[in-house]
Amino acid sequence: MDLLIKNGFVYDPINGINGERMDIAIRNNKIVESVIEKNSKIIDATGLTVFPGGVDIHTHIAGSEVNTGRLVRPEDHEKDFVRKTSVTRSGVGYSIPSTFTTGYRYSLMGYTTVMNPSMAALEAKHTHEELNDIPMLDKATYPLLGDWWLVLETIQKGDLEECARYVAWMLEITKGYAIKIVNPGGLESWGFGRNVHSIDDQIPNFGITPRDIMCGLAKVNKMLNLPHTIHLHTNNLGVPGNYETTLDTMKCLESIPSNGKPVVHITHLQFSSFAGEDWGSFRSGAAEIAGYINNHDHVSCDMGQIIFTDTTTMTADGPFEYTLYQLSGHKWVNSDVETETSGGIIPFHYKRKNPVNAIQWSIGLELALLIKNPWKVFMTTDHPNAGPFTAYPKILAWLASKKARMATFKRLHKKAQKKSILPSIDRELSLYDIAIVTRAGQAKALNLKEKGHLGVGADADVAIFDLNPEKVDIANKFRTFRRAFTNTAYTIKGGKILAKDGEILQQAEGKTIWLDMQTKKEIEISEEIKKKFREYWTVEYENYPVSEHYIKNSSPIKIKADV
Template sequence: MELLIKNGFVYDPINGVNGEKIDIAVKNGKIVEKVNECKAKKINASGMVVMPGGVDIHSHIAGGKVNSGRLLRPEDHYRDFEKKTRITRSGVGRSVPSTFTTGYRYARMGYTMVMDPAMPPLEAKHTHEELSDTPLIDKASYPLLGDWWFVLEYLKDGKIEECARHVAWMITATKGYAIKLVNPGGLEAWGFGNNVSSLDDQIPHFGVTPREIIRGLCKVNQLLGLPHTIHVHTNNLGVPGNYATALETMRCVEDLAAGGKPVIHITHCQFSAFKGDDWRTFESGAEEIANYVNACSHVTLDMGQVIFTDTTTMTADGPFQYSLHTLSGNKWVNHDVETETSTGIVPFHYKRKNYVHATQWSIGLELALLIRDPWKILMTTDHPNGGPFIAYPKIVAWLMSRKAREATLKRINPKARSRSLLQSIDRELDFSEIAIMTRAGQAKALGLNCKGHLGVGADADIAIYNFNPETTDPSRKYKAVRRVFKKAAYTIKNGQIVAKDGEVLRHVNGATFWLNVQTREPAVLTAEMQRRFKEYWTVEYENYPVSENYLAVSHPITVKADV
């Protein structure tokens, strides 16, 4: 099928297109030079913004943890539901939507690719079953490897290459996309109810430190040449004073960087940018983080913006979630996974009138606005931890409009307001910067060459928003910004219009991207490995890997590594 999008204001930062009126031609699901104008279906995008489809680098949409969150919260679903139509499946929404609803709601906002950032390897099949049931968007998932016993043991012995081979095996076996570290070392300690509190704490029974894990896996990532960097949820997340840990984490891999390329991604940085000694002296550490990031080039971050709403927090960071439970008194799910990782879930209500919550809200935006280079700071809410992804249009409005920020500032806790750096920040992002933070930069950080841009050969994933930047000022008309980003005029996935003005027109499967990491010497199944496997896990080696039939549409990317 051929498609021609005419007369739109195109924002395609990767190809240096900044709001020019360009026609976009699509054929067989790809962007092409041109199409036969008579035959092609035409979309009149005049007076509209045309961008690559949205990409989300970090959003918990599938897998055991997300599903436990769904199970935990009937009271969150029951007022927000989607009825079955002739085309779409029914489902429930709010903070942890069911799978079909997740796909539809992302597509309605013009998003076409979402990364689930926390897959326990043992339960990888579950993640993939859910991803396969998430329609309209492409997706991928990051296996949790920072506390995997194999990694801890190889790093203790300094066997980086051996470690790399096993990580390669694991990523391929779980059909994963990147190396995820969550509170490295802390989760193993959580196995006995403990935690680590600095990069140099010894992990009980294993004799390695978080620093060694982060550096080790960073090196492994480089050895394997994976498209994304290591994806790190820092130690001490959610603890006042943790901005120092975040800085330390970024610094500890500084020397591993080469050629100005990022080597580490600090995710949902807002939760790691707390200053102060306790909750009473709590304040923003965004400026310190931003100053550091502005001066270096080996880091990318995403925001983890907080939205004032009732949501469901869920991370692999078991000890953090437990502390959130004791803090809030809300119901708590914990799920530790043998040999690998843990999980915690706690419903949480961010309230504007609460000093800490309001300051958290401010920190996210401060980070996004104080970090000068939008390629370094990507827009997320760490769905659903900071708030559900359906709130993205609000964030876009806050980033594009000082007036929008002021309107919210007026209504938050007075102490938080008076201390917020936002009062002193005039910066307002333009559509090009928004395009970077919500698609181009995300795709680039992920190393996804076919996503996040509209150059010839790219996947024809396109979002069109009914906003005329020539006649309307987003800074003043921020409510219009919010409105148009909520319901894309068109969402095009692989050259097909899947949603129009908020209505889903098709139920098609997106693909699941995964890395087929081929090492020179594969991690062979020695008798020793088999013995360890039997000892470490309670499932058989043969039943562990995810076979390709768990992926509705499989999109392998082969990575050849010289180890």
């Protein structure tokens, strides 16, 4: 049956719609011009806010790292469990929810598309098996390619075309969506327990620098016409004073031709905007970073906002997790993956009364508020690194209401309060801005044409919130706003009503979006490479690719590459 959402306040920034009272018509799984009212199911959205379905550009929800995180934290699950119902599976939370629970919780907040940002190509089958078990959401995943030996070798040779062909091949066989780069060069160095400390450090055994990798892959990204930019986790992440490295990183990519569009997405920027010489003199570098981004158009970023809670950090940045282990002495997982990447996990409790954590909290918000253009900075927590995704409504309240952030600010460590410039920032995001930083901007950065908006032809992914923007001033009534965004009134995905008033009505499978790379020359894997394959990995060439068997609902996007 057709669906008609009547008379809601619609926020659709991609189509420039700012809170107009409109009807949204849905036929099958698409948004259409109109439907016949008497043949449709009507949702009366009078006095409600209508958003496109949420899009999350960076959230660790599946794969070997996430799952090892689940395995090492039974104490995280015990405090947060979910019963089986007649429509939903049971599961556990809190910071690393089990797969089904992840899907339900995202759906309850109005999200319909999420991106899993970190996948070791060797373990790609695992990631996809888990993604299959995450219902309610469309998903995509980024393979980690920044420290892959074949990338390092081809960049060292200076043969970017060959590099591009390898990357295209890798994206296709791992069913990936974008090039993920984590601490370029650092992960290869970590193979022998070392790290790189600037973008011009030599990478042992390869004779190139992180700068070469980032510039090389950004160019490769262009050559392949990939929908997203390179997705970058910077060098020196989590180290005091690293904002200079981040500035260097952004500067080194200035020369990549961009046509006014971003060429790099720097993810969880909060962790890369630290100033100061050590933890004692730790302070925010957000103003410098934001200043740069305001003056340049080749960078987009997401926040990686800290939440004061007990969470689990997990990243491919093995050396960074080792640093965290040294700081906390907590249980430490390291997992290096041959020829490709590394990884680490540490449980972490961010505390208000810890000056460093408190300043980190401030940095995330400073970035989001000081970067003037909301199409450049998106709301994430780098789930679960800086906090679980279930805390998004809190962050939205901090962004939309100075009152909300000052309420938290007052409870921070005194030293952090003194150092922070947050009280001087008066900017408050409007609902229109919120729609950009939680869906429209992210969909645009990912170039997902059918997501993040409500124009005709878009996927029928809609989130309806119980909030009357005419009656409620979100800056003032931030608690009402937060509550409304915690559970949607309706979550509609693919034209189906999945959740209503905080309850899951039905379980639906999402699609897995991946890039079907069309290179000019057929990517040929020569016998020599196959031989090399056997030397580089401990699995056979035939057993490496992710076959369609591993993807329940496959949704390939054809990409014509220039190589």
